[in-house]
Amino acid sequence: MIIRPAAEADETAIMAIVTPVLRAGETYAVDSDLSDAAMRDYWFLPAHAVFVAEDAGGILGTYYLQANQRGGGAHVANCGYMVSDKAQGKGVAAAMCEHSQVVAKEHGFRAMQFNHVVSANVRAVALWQRLGFEIVGTLPKAFKHPVHGYVDSFVMFKMLV
Amino acid sequence: MIIRPAAEADETAIMAIVTPVLRAGETYAVDSDLSDAAMRDYWFLPAHAVFVAEDAGGILGTYYLQANQRGGGAHVANCGYMVSDKAQGKGVAAAMCEHSQVVAKEHGFRAMQFNHVVSANVRAVALWQRLGFEIVGTLPKAFKHPVHGYVDSFVMFKMLV
Numbered sequence: 001m002i003i004r005p006a007a008e009a010d011e012t013a014i015m016a017i018v019t020p021v022l023r024a025g026e027t028y029a030v031d032s033d034l035s036d037a038a039m040r041d042y043w044f045l046p047a048h049a050v051f052v053a054e055d056a057g058g059i060l061g062t063y064y065l066q067a068n069q070r071g072g073g074a075h076v077a078n079c080g081y082m083v084s085d086k087a088q089g090k091g092v093a094a095a096m097c098e099h100s101q102v103v104a105k106e107h108g109f110r111a112m113q114f115n116h117v118v119s120a121n122v123r124a125v126a127l128w129q130r131l132g133f134e135i136v137g138t139l140p141k142a143f144k145h146p147v148h149g150y151v152d153s154f155v156m157f158k159m160l161v
Numbered sequence: 162m163i164i165r166p167a168a169e170a171d172e173t174a175i176m177a178i179v180t181p182v183l184r185a186g187e188t189y190a191v192d193s194d195l196s197d198a199a200m201r202d203y204w205f206l207p208a209h210a211v212f213v214a215e216d217a218g219g220i221l222g223t224y225y226l227q228a229n230q231r232g233g234g235a236h237v238a239n240c241g242y243m244v245s246d247k248a249q250g251k252g253v254a255a256a257m258c259e260h261s262q263v264v265a266k267e268h269g270f271r272a273m274q275f276n277h278v279v280s281a282n283v284r285a286v287a288l289w290q291r292l293g294f295e296i297v298g299t300l301p302k303a304f305k306h307p308v309h310g311y312v313d314s315f316v317m318f319k320m321l322v
Contacts, residue, residue, distance in 0.1 A: 022232075029234035071183075072304040073190030073277060073314070113300065115276070116234060137298015137316045139274065143233040153234070155298045155316055 001060065001092070003099040006050040011040070013059040014052060017084045018043045025146050027121050028080065032146075051099065053083075053092050060087035063096045065103055068113045077109035077160075093124075097131050105160050114156040118143045125154060133158040162221065162253070164260040167211040172201070174220040175213060178245045179204045186307050188282050189241065193307075212260065214244075214253050221248035224257045226264055229274045238270035238321075254285075258292050266321050275317040279304045286315060294319045 006014060015036070022039050025032030030042055044050060048064035061083040068078035079100045083092045104112055114133065117125055120143075129135070137155030145151050167175060176197070183200050186193030191203055205211060209225035222244040229239035240261045244253045265273055275294065278286055281304075290296070298316030306312050 025232055028232065029230035030232045031235075032232055069190035069277060069303075071186055071189065071191045071193055072279070072306060074192075075305060076300070076303050111301070111303065113303070116230060118233070136300060139237075139297060139316070139318060140272070140320065142230075142237050142272065142274070142318075144236060145233060155300070157300060157303075159301065 001053055001055045001095060003051055003053045003096060006052045006062065010052050010059060011044075014043065014050070014062045015040055017059070017062055017082050020085070021082050027118055027124070029116050029143065049103070051096065051103070053096050053099075060084050060090070061092040061096055063100055065100050065107075067109075068115070075108070075110045077104040077107075077112045078115065079104075079112065093127060094131060097128070101158070101160055110161045111157060111159050114154075116143065117154045117156050118145065119152040119154060120145050120148050125156075128156050131158075162214055162216045162251075162256060164212055164214045164257060167213045167223065171213050171220060172205075175204065175211070175223045176201055178220070178223055178243050181246070182243050188279055188285070190277050190304065210264070212257065212264070214248075214257050214260075221245050221251070222253040222257055224261055226261050226268075228270070229276065236269070236271045238265040238268075238273045239276065240265075240273065254288060255292060258289070262319070262321055271322045272318060272320050275315075277304070278315040278317050279306065280313040280315055281306050281309050286317075289317050292319075 019039050022030050047066045050064050052059050053061040063081040065079050067074045068076045081096050133156040135154045136157040139153040141150035142153040180200050183191050208227045211225050213220050214222040224242040226240050228235045229237045242254050242257050294317040296315045297318040300314040302311035303314040
């Protein structure tokens with residue numbers, strides 16, 4: 001598996017991963033009924049640097065990296081990660097998260113923050129914790145999950161330097 | 162003092178409050194060297210409902226209200242408040258915050274979240290606490306203050322229903 005910046009030719013494969021995750025509405029605070037084009041615009045925001053993880057079989061996952069805030073908050077990075085259904089359980093998310101921390105440090109970021117990790121997404125929470133992120137905040141009932149109803153979200157944070 | 166939706170004619174008076182606060186770079190995570198036009202665009206984002214507090218002497222303060230997230234997070238409101246230098250200490254911020262909670266409830270929001278309250282802004286932190294907001298998260302060294310250097314920021318949250 002290699003992880004590299006996304007190229008224009010990757011867009012269809014990337015959105016084949018991103019669109020179903022956003023349509024499910026279980027993990028990202030994004031309208032699940034956006035048009036495909038709007039979902040594309042969300043993932044490829046101008047401020048996002050987009051990466052892909054791939055092996056010989058194709059693209060396994062994608063992530064974006066951006067500054068979480070501007071001005072006095074511009075030294076904290078933010079990322080979102082998604083893994084193809086077919087590539088679950090192979091360590092793709094962990095590899096992308098490690099990669100993103102290296103890239104973030106190269107770009108001068110001093111920390112990384114996830115603003116809204118849905119507590120029901122227990123695998124993600126456990127993975128980020130294993131990779132050194134701490135739950136620094138709990139947002140009570142801040143996410144309306146399509147199956148579980150109102151659930152807490154976590155703010156997770158890791159110092160990089 | 163009354164609080165009402167901003168009208169187009171209020172823009173100059175609003176930006177006379179907003180621009181110096183953003184230029185100071187001490188409380189909002191916004192680039193302090195944005196152009197005046199970009200600062201205007203920041204305060205009047207299409208997603209922002211903008212309000213003003215005024216008395217017979219003119220506009221004393223302004224706030225915006227928006228959804229803090231989309232999708233599963235769209236039931237949590239977010240606001241930013243600013244008070245004119247000349248109107249400090251008169252309860253304008255408190256009045257605007259109370260007003261914003263009423264408006265938020267009218268619009269169906271179930272909670273209100275402030276994402277990035279700079280810990281060095283002790284008056285604001287104390288005021289929001291007095292008005293029922295809790296510090297639900299601490300973002301370590303997440304704000305580079307022009308005077309104090311890297312300081313913590315707080316995530317503050319209040320249930321409205």
